[in-house]
Amino acid sequence: MKTIVKGLLLAITLVIVFYSPAKIGNVLYYTLFPLMFVLVYIFxxxxxxxxxxxxxxxxxxPFALSFFCGMVPPLGEGDLVRGRLVIDGKKVVLYKRSDKDWKRNAPCKPVWSLEVPDLKSIGVGxxxxVRKGIVLYQEESSARFxxxxxxxxxxxxxxxxGWSETPHIPQPVEVYSEAASAPSFSKAMEGSKPDQKEGLEPESNTNT
Structure with a gap:
């Protein structure tokens, strides 16, 4: 089926490029454009x-929610992994359409999954x-769709x-080497106190 659609797209493209409306008729010529878009959608x-x-x-x-999306590959390299993301209270799974081994009773297969307990939070943006989507945050990594x-x-x-609200992700705080090597506040305050002899009260300025 895919080969047939590709062949039709190639044939229509050749006709549009090498033939003028005068040769094949205006109606037929301009009908090829919407037909080409339909074939692209089918493909x-x-x-x-x-x-x-x-x-x-x-x-x-069973699952609670599913939607068609495109998974962004690691480091943004390569093409999107397009498929249907299926969500329930236990696991998030991405199903991709089977290519060479496509069968009527097995038209797709799981290509990525994540246990919900391993999911720390989600975000959108x-x-x-500039393409918007959803981010699934894990402990030290994230998956973007x-x-x-x-x-x-x-x-x-x-x-x-199965959440009532979005869990909050603590933002990491970076401490520079100068700040890390500086004395703590309590130690700095101790160093600022005047020296006193142990067990003695400070002298009084009152004249007797």
């Missing part, structure tokens, strides 16, 4: 599309240049994870 769906029905064919456990409805769906995602 995208058969290449990356994963529906909830597809997920249920390879998964027995730019995840790849391009999802343009992330801000609108944040409350729904939190509920699907």
């Amino acid at each position: 995208y769906i058969i290449s990356y599309g994963v529906s909830e029905k597809d997920v249920k064919k390879v998964r027995d456990e 730019p995840v790849l240049s 391009v999802y343009f409805k992330a801000k609108k769906q944040k409350a729904t995602i939190i509920k699907a994870l």
Whole structure:
């Protein structure tokens, strides 16, 4: 199917480039443009599309929420891993459409997962240049997903994870070497006190 769509796209492109409306007719020529966009959409769906029905064919456990998104690769290198992110109170799993081993009863497969207890918090905002999405924070790393409805769906995602609110992530505080080597406040205050002999009260200035 994918090969057929690619062949049709190539043929339409060649006709648009090498033929003028006068040769094939204005109606037919300008009809090729919307047809080309439809074929591009079909090609995208058969290449990356994963529906909830597809997920249920390879998964027995129920889930609270799912949505189509693109996982940003580590360090932002390479193409997005497009698929359906499935969320329940135990685990977050990304299902990707099967390519060469595609089968009607197994149209997708899990390619990434994260246990909810290992998830420290979530955030929404730019995840790849200006493209917005959701960030899943772990102990020492994070996973980013391009999802343009992330801000609108944040409350729904939190509920699907079984949380009542978003856990707060403490911001790291950097201490420079000069500050680290400086004496503590209590020690500095001790050094500022006047020397006194042990067991003696300070002398009184009152004349007897």
